Ligand SMILES: [Ca+2]
């Protein structure tokens with residue numbers, strides 16, 4: 001009888017320690033997941049800061065001015081314009097894919113999308129140039145994030 005109790009006690013103990021290990025593992029996964037999200041937001045903010053320093057459009061680089069939205073880069077020409085210096089206006093970043101590690105979390109990928117925003121309903125993309133461009137950054141990390149993270153910022157020409 002004593003021996004059976006002893007074995008039961010060992011079994012119970014190992015079951016408890018097994019579930020404790022799982023809890024620790026779950027907590028570590030959660031810590032890594034939150035860290036991945038925090039790092040991803042940080043990098044997205046950095047990219048947006050960098051973009052915010054650029055001219056609104058190629059047509060407004062070097063202090064040029066436009067008097068009509070129609071003078072801005074056409075919708076179909078958004079993206080790298082191949083002119084030097086590269087990355088001197090907001091939409092030059094359109095279509096860019098950046099792979100990066102952040103802190104102790106490797107394997108992020110950021111995709112940048114730039115579109116003109118409809119000025120009467122800024123959540124919609126416009127089909128012709130306007131004085132507002134929306135930069136959308138989608139960040140994924142298949143190993144550490146269950147979902148992609150999307151951060152947007154609207155930039156206006158004024
Ligand atoms: Ca440019």
Ligand SMILES: [Ca+2]
Nearest residue numbers: 058081091092
């Ligand atoms: Ca451009």
